[in-house]
Amino acid sequence: MKEIKVRFAPSPTGPLHIGGARSALFNWLYARHTGGKFVLRIEDTDMERSSSESEEEIISSLQWLGLDIDEGAGVGGDNGPYRQSERLDLYRKYAENLLQNGQAYYCYCTGEELAAERETCLAREEMVRYSGRCRNLTEQDRRKLESEGRKPVLRFKVPEEKSIVINDMVRGRVEFDCEGIGDFVILKSDGMPTYNFAVVIDDYSMGINHVIRAEEHLSNTPRQVLLNEAMGWDPPLFAHISLILGKDKAKMSKRHGATSLKQYKETGYLPEAMMNFLALLGWSPGGEEEILDRQELINQFSLDRVVKSPAVFDLEKLNYINGSYIRQVSLQRITELALPFLQEKGYVSQNPGIEDFEKVKSIMSVAREYLNNLSEVNDHVGIFFVEPSYDGIDVQEILKQEQVPGVLESFIAKVKEAESLDESSCKKLIKSLPKELGLGAKHVYKPLRVALTGLTQGPELYQVIPALGCEKTINRMKAALHSAVN
Numbered sequence: 001m002k003e004i005k006v007r008f009a010p011s012p013t014g015p016l017h018i019g020g021a022r023s024a025l026f027n028w029l030y031a032r033h034t035g036g037k038f039v040l041r042i043e044d045t046d047m048e049r050s051s052s053e054s055e056e057e058i059i060s061s062l063q064w065l066g067l068d069i070d071e072g073a074g075v076g077g078d079n080g081p082y083r084q085s086e087r088l089d090l091y092r093k094y095a096e097n098l099l100q101n102g103q104a105y106y107c108y109c110t111g112e113e114l115a116a117e118r119e120t121c122l123a124r125e126e127m128v129r130y131s132g133r134c135r136n137l138t139e140q141d142r143r144k145l146e147s148e149g150r151k152p153v154l155r156f157k158v159p160e161e162k163s164i165v166i167n168d169m170v171r172g173r174v175e176f177d178c179e180g181i182g183d184f185v186i187l188k189s190d191g192m193p194t195y196n197f198a199v200v201i202d203d204y205s206m207g208i209n210h211v212i213r214a215e216e217h218l219s220n221t222p223r224q225v226l227l228n229e230a231m232g233w234d235p236p237l238f239a240h241i242s243l244i245l246g247k248d249k250a251k252m253s254k255r256h257g258a259t260s261l262k263q264y265k266e267t268g269y270l271p272e273a274m275m276n277f278l279a280l281l282g283w284s285p286g287g288e289e290e291i292l293d294r295q296e297l298i299n300q301f302s303l304d305r306v307v308k309s310p311a312v313f314d315l316e317k318l319n320y321i322n323g324s325y326i327r328q329v330s331l332q333r334i335t336e337l338a339l340p341f342l343q344e345k346g347y348v349s350q351n352p353g354i355e356d357f358e359k360v361k362s363i364m365s366v367a368r369e370y371l372n373n374l375s376e377v378n379d380h381v382g383i384f385f386v387e388p389s390y391d392g393i394d395v396q397e398i399l400k401q402e403q404v405p406g407v408l409e410s411f412i413a414k415v416k417e418a419e420s421l422d423e424s425s426c427k428k429l430i431k432s433l434p435k436e437l438g439l440g441a442k443h444v445y446k447p448l449r450v451a452l453t454g455l456t457q458g459p460e461l462y463q464v465i466p467a468l469g470c471e472k473t474i475n476r477m478k479a480a481l482h483s484a485v486n
Helices: 018-034 052-065 088-100 111-123 137-145 195-205 215-231 261-267 269-277 294-300 314-328 331-345 354-370 380-387 393-399 404-417 423-437 443-454 461-468 470-485
Strands: 005-008 038-039 104-107 154-156 163-168 174-176 184-187 209-214 237-241
Touching: 005 018, 005 137, 005 209, 018 038, 018 052, 018 209, 018 269, 018 294, 018 314, 052 261, 088 154, 088 184, 088 195, 088 215, 154 215, 163 215, 174 215, 184 195, 184 331, 195 215, 209 215, 215 237, 215 393, 261 269, 269 294, 269 314, 269 393, 314 354, 331 380, 354 380, 354 461, 380 461, 393 423, 393 443, 393 470, 404 423, 404 443, 423 443, 423 461, 443 461, 443 470, 461 470
Parallel strands: 005 038, 209 237
Antiparallel strands: 104 154, 154 184, 163 174
């Protein structure tokens, strides 16, 4: 069997959209599952909107997501160049072949004439398509039109009375009638290729034999099949994956949340969590488990479990998956990823030393239990960096209870005597106090919590104390004791 070769071919006109990232991932997973190759091609023939900055950002986003490229822009290969703007001679060569073979022709219709044709079709309630009025121009007709200053486009001559059948790997049999297509442009008047023409030349010359892309490209497929047939080539196998919708079933847009991969990276989502989540947008694994690492996704991925119905972008599900990864990965890595957010808030210096970093690690061991993404970290770490206030009414009500001074003094003594303040020893220390003092648990634990954090609710105390450290724990107890007795 021929080696499977797939491609992702974005236009560098902006950041990598979630839909594009999902298409890239499905191609990459299919290549890795089958032992094939994943190619990155840059479709930059929209010269006004394309930019090198967007191309770099797309490549960076793919790398962040963990999609390594076998061949293409940024890595090279035997079938380059991999930017369409550098392949113009190739497109013109094949366009000339079609012209010489009578399968393409020059069209001199103006924008106004084409608009009038469209209006006529609509008025007659007919399918809008090009009439073919320039199909049979004589050389004399052409010279006359060119003398008027008209610059022609090159149109492909669509066969009449022909049906095109596509056996889509996701959607099954799909049939198109050529009558509804009309002769379409393959080269614009400035010599630039249209999408449908360039993509056929590129896929063939790069050896692409499987095309996995969004459902919105299904309508382009008959044109591409016709061009392949005209060239004498076998078209690739197609798989059109569903659109991504918001929870309101409308097409994914900014009102549903961030739409680019870069925004999710900057918000503190982990790449492996995003890969996991994107894989589940329109594909289902074999079992019930949804937290799947990179290798599990590769092992299980197949196009026969890609669904036809639209995928729903559920931010709550993404948060659940990302939160699971935040709690699974190493504490070292989570701390490193959280540092920029903590530094922006001013909680951590720009160049923390080893001791400071270890303190942050201890704090992150507590905070990560509550995070959906790392940008939320500052909402959960203030108790460790900002000294608590005891002025609140609910806090004062607890500190003014008669048993509180004795509780705080006993706790201070135990902390001073403790050989270590890890979670295990802190748990034993805290649990021993109620019995020793002859008090109910709430009459001990609530004052301790208020003293340590200034809050009536929060993380487990046996987690808070190691993160604060011995000195800060005692100082806060003394400050709360002073507030209790004054």
